Amino acid sequence: MAEPAAPARLTVPKTLSNTPSQAHAAARPQRSLATALTQISKRESQRFQAQKQTRKPRQAADDSDVLHAVLGSLLIIGGVILGLLVGGWLGLGLGAVVVIAGYYFLVLSFGGPHAWLEIFQEFFNM
Numbered sequence: 001m002a003e004p005a006a007p008a009r010l011t012v013p014k015t016l017s018n019t020p021s022q023a024h025a026a027a028r029p030q031r032s033l034a035t036a037l038t039q040i041s042k043r044e045s046q047r048f049q050a051q052k053q054t055r056k057p058r059q060a061a062d063d064s065d066v067l068h069a070v071l072g073s074l075l076i077i078g079g080v081i082l083g084l085l086v087g088g089w090l091g092l093g094l095g096a097v098v099v100i101a102g103y104y105f106l107v108l109s110f111g112g113p114h115a116w117l118e119i120f121q122e123f124f125n126m
Contacts, residue, residue, distance in 0.1 A: 068109035075102030 076099050083095020107115050 065109045068105045072102045072104070072106030072109060075099070075105060078102070 079095045079098030083091040
């Protein structure tokens with residue numbers, strides 16, 4: 001009967017010798033991926049909670065926002081009706097002025113007080 005073959009020896013190439021940086025890495029305790037992800041998740045949730053506590057929650061719709069939205073919508077509808085009733089170039093001009101005023105209040109309700117500044121900056125950057 002033949003004797004079983006001895007297992008092959010693994011040799012470490014010289015490029016993987018123990019350098020000081022590898023020795024330091026070997027001495028460092030290895031964390032699992034799940035542990036690292038759990039710690040990162042805890043840190044991020046704590047940071048989020050801290051930010052959440054420092055910010056004042058914004059209401060879904062302030063009274064002024066609703067007022068501006070209603071006023072803007074009524075001015076747009078009124079401007080179109082006024083333009084059609086007056087007719088001609090005068091109707092087109094009056095309707096356009098009233099509709100633009102409606103757009104102002106409508107954008108003010110959605111974007112806040114600085115919305116028009118941002119719109120004009122984007123328009124003139126084109």
